[in-house]
Amino acid sequence: xxxxxxxxxxxxxxxxxxxxxxxxxxxxxxxxxxxxxxxxxxxxxxxxxxxxxxxxxxxxxxxxxxxxxxxxxxxxxxxxxxxxxxxxxxxxxxxxxxxxxxxxxxxxxxxxxxxxxxxxxxxxxxxxxxxxxxxxxxxxxxxxxxxxxxxxxxxxxxxxxxxxxxxxxxxxxxxxxxxxxxxxxxxxxxxxxxxxxxxxxxxxxxxxxxxxxxxxxxxxxxxxxxxxxxxxxxxxxxxxxxxxxxxxxxxxxxxxxxxxxxxxxxxxxxxxxxxxxxxxxxxxxxxxxxxxxxxxxxxxxxxxxxxxxxxxxxxxxxxxxxxxxxxxxxxxxxxxxxxxxxxxxxxxxxxxxxxxxxxxxxxxxxxxxxxxxxxxxxxxxxxxxxxxxxxxxxxxxxxxxxxxxxxxxxxxxxxxxxxxxxxxxxxxxxxxxxxxxxxxxxxxxxxxxxxxxxxxxxxxxxxxxxxxxxxxxxxxxxxxxxxxxxxxxxxxxxxxxxxxxxxxxxxxxxxxxxxxxxxxxxxxxxxxxxxxxxxxxx
Numbered sequence: 247x248x249x250x251x252x253x254x255x256x257x258x259x260x261x262x263x264x265x266x267x268x269x270x271x272x273x274x275x276x277x278x279x280x281x282x283x284x285x286x287x288x289x290x291x292x293x294x295x296x297x298x299x300x301x302x303x304x305x306x307x308x309x310x311x312x313x314x315x316x317x318x319x320x321x322x323x324x325x326x327x328x329x330x331x332x333x334x335x336x337x338x339x340x341x342x343x344x345x346x347x348x349x350x351x352x353x354x355x356x357x358x359x360x361x362x363x364x365x366x367x368x369x370x371x372x373x374x375x376x377x378x379x380x381x382x383x384x385x386x387x388x389x390x391x392x393x394x395x396x397x398x399x400x401x402x403x404x405x406x407x408x409x410x411x412x413x414x415x416x417x418x419x420x421x422x423x424x425x426x427x428x429x430x431x432x433x434x435x436x437x438x439x440x441x442x443x444x445x446x447x448x449x450x451x452x453x454x455x456x457x458x459x460x461x462x463x464x465x466x467x468x469x470x471x472x473x474x475x476x477x478x479x480x481x482x483x484x485x486x487x488x489x490x491x492x493x494x495x496x497x498x499x500x501x502x503x504x505x506x507x508x509x510x511x512x513x514x515x516x517x518x519x520x521x522x523x524x525x526x527x528x529x530x531x532x533x534x535x536x537x538x539x540x541x542x543x544x545x546x547x548x549x550x551x552x553x554x555x556x557x558x559x560x561x562x563x564x565x566x567x568x569x570x571x572x573x574x575x576x577x578x579x580x581x582x583x584x585x586x587x588x589x590x591x592x593x594x595x596x597x598x599x600x601x602x603x604x605x606x607x608x609x610x611x612x613x614x615x616x617x618x619x620x621x622x623x624x625x626x627x628x629x630x631x632x633x634x635x636x637x638x639x640x641x642x643x644x645x646x647x648x649x650x651x652x653x654x655x656x657x658x659x660x661x662x663x664x665x666x667x668x669x670x671x672x673x674x675x676x677x678x679x680x681x682x683x684x685x686x687x688x689x690x691x692x693x694x695x696x697x698x699x700x701x702x703x704x705x706x707x708x709x710x711x712x713x714x715x716x717x718x719x720x721x722x723x724x725x726x727x728x729x730x731x732x733x734x735x736x737x738x739x740x741x742x743x744x745x746x747x748x749x750x751x752x753x754x755x756x757x758x759x760x761x762x763x764x765x766x767x768x769x770x771x772x773x774x775x776x777x778x779x780x781x782x783x784x
């Protein structure tokens with residue numbers, strides 16, 4: 247009976263996996279064939295076959311064989327989707343998600359390539375045909391998703407992937423367009439007409455930015471991507487919107503500060519070489535900051551976990567930037583003490599580290615100071631910091647050891663010892679500094695019993711003599727928190743009870759234990775605000 251039941255569950259799953267995989271392949275092959283045929287039809291003024299008879303034969307085979315087979319298989323499967331088990335199957339959800347995403351990527355990139363070629367004065371009918379055919383495939387699968395026979399599982403995945411894809415395309419296009427404009431403005435190019443090459447490049451990049459923005463807008467607002475409660479959408483929001491955009495913004499801002507510092511303090515290189523990365527840096531800072539700010543605001547509208555993850559990821563971006571800057575500063579300081587290699591400038595290295603610190607520290611501090619110390623993700627974040635620090639420290643220690651052995655073994659010692667180890671030494675010093683700070687924070691965030699468990703057992707056993715039976719639990723808990731020891735309570739005999747025993751608070755009791763170290767301690771709470779702590783002999 248068990249074997250029969252298992253086979254009854256496995257066989258439909260295997261059947262669905264095979265048929266939906268076959269449908270996926272047939273739709274891709276058939277769409278490729280129709281795209282090729284439509285591209286030939288749109289090629290005005292050229293012979294239909296021309297010299298590419300093999301390409302025409304391939305398009306015909308793909309269209310006339312894979313196309314009808316895909317249609318027949320789809321009709322057979324579509325009738326089955328009246329069944330709830332078919333609609334809730336993982337294979338149906340995977341098929342719709344995969345084909346929706348593939349068709350979205352193919353048709354949008356093909357149409358954008360056709361549009362940018364038109365701006366350059368070229369007509370690419372093949373790209374346009376590909377875009378039209380795959381747009382039809384995308385509309386077809388979008389209709390299936392929202393119909394009554396659409397998949398029950400993985401319904402949010404296509405929307406989340408569409409948001410990410412649109413955002414990446416939009417940010418990439420905007421970054422390229424602004425870089426072209428800023429580079430032209432910085433270099434004071436004489437080409438100012440719209441028809442100049444820089445204008446064409448900027449317009450082509452802007453086309454990609456607008457296309458990506460439309461895709462992002464459709465999935466983020468029209469399809470409800472900004473309000474999806476799924477873990478995948480929240481993870482995409484944090485990883486791409488916060489981590490990715492934050493990294494780009496911080497890198498761009500840090501590079502901009504570095505260029506300004508070099509123009510102010512370091513004129514060793516020609517100005518053209520110094521300002522060369524400035525256009526891209528300003529564009530990255532502008533686009534990244536805009537997208538970063540928007541997605542951080544979106545994260546604050548989600549669950550508490552997403553809000554705290556936003557703060558921790560932001561602080562992580564700032565911390566990595568600042569730690570890198572500290573390592574570079576130490577590296578440049580050691581470089582000033584050694585004979586630098588030809589072409590190296592310790593001042594340039596120092597300014598690079600300073601710029602990273604100036605940008606990273608404020609970003610880290612603003613996000614870190616508002617994190618919730620009781621949030622479990624904060625402790626995970628600290629553990630990740632320790633783990634990464636351990637890996638970095640191990641690698642740099644190996645590099646330093648290698649450099650040391652190389653220095654003592656190599657007969658030709660033209661390069662000084664400091665010059666050999668300054669880069670890994672700066673990195674390990676900054677890593678230890680960051681790990682030490684986060685270890686202190688980790689200890690501070692621990693609950694009191696965990697802190698006590700980490701302390702050395704200077705007192706193992708406490709005998710507590712009190713009168714107030716109503717506060718037994720309070721006194722025992724205070725003593726345990728202070729000493730971590732086992733507590734045994736003794737009460738005075740009835741005739742020896744004090745009428746006005748003082749109430750003892752935690753700070754006063756903690757002060758009474760200062761300097762006391764013994765295996766067994768006797769604690770007597772008197773009728774005055776006096777506590778007797780008596781170490782006992784073994």
